[in-house]
Amino acid sequence: MMVMTVPNSALRAVRTGMRMSQDDFARALQAAGHRVGEPNDANKRLVQRWESGTIAAPRPVYARALEVVTGLPISLLGFAAVSGDHVADDQHGGHDLTSPMSGLATPTPKASSATVRKSYEGVWLSRYQYYSSGREESFAGQHFVVALQHGDRLTVRSLPGSATSSLSLDLTVDGAVITGTWVEQTDPAGYYRGARYHGAIQLLAEPTGRRMAGKWVGFGKNMDVNTGPWELIFRDASTSKATLDRYNTSAT
Structure with a gap:
């Protein structure tokens, strides 16, 4: 057949x-x-x-x-x-x-040689704050993101329906210290007209594993270096399609 x-x-x-x-x-x-x-x-x-x-x-x-x-x-x-x-x-x-x-199963990663005490895989609410020099006002960016963990590497991507911009973070876990880079592609129809911004980030995970908080650093519209607070708040440990569909909605 x-x-x-x-x-x-x-x-x-x-x-x-x-x-x-x-x-x-x-x-x-x-x-x-x-x-x-x-x-x-x-x-x-x-x-x-x-x-x-x-x-x-x-x-x-x-x-x-x-x-x-x-x-x-x-x-x-x-x-x-x-x-x-x-x-x-x-x-x-x-x-x-x-x-x-x-269709909903996610393979279980093999244990890597580097032992990671906690798993941060799942859906999180990402929130950061930034100051807009052009508007002389502070704003907050919010996304629902899915985090996938492989050994000490943490890959974070925003769910497309959660915000008009797209966000990605590539992180390394070292105990409670989480360090890496971020990239945001802004809304083509928004104030920044589709500009792409990127920078570094360092977070500290709380002992419960349900919140990470720290700072971002990156360049601004006038090519100056800015910084601000950033936090990830745990929402769901599942990364199934049904769960991601449920969170693929506005995070504001």
């Missing part, structure tokens, strides 16, 4: 939305694998086979790299997620038709 393949339009849409070619995407997956201590052999041909539907689900090592690169759980990347030993062979195209599959 012939098995029909269904193209993975979700993965292709995410990749093209990141303005990456298939070659660029494969290189980013390799770099992500090295960062989390799980090297992989991603290449353009593998990305093509995912997007064409020839490979319905990636092996866990690729699933984790995909989450790091895109900042999205595997359940939102158009794959049929698999668990345990029943995984597709990404390099040889094998299929286990008896594998249990669930």
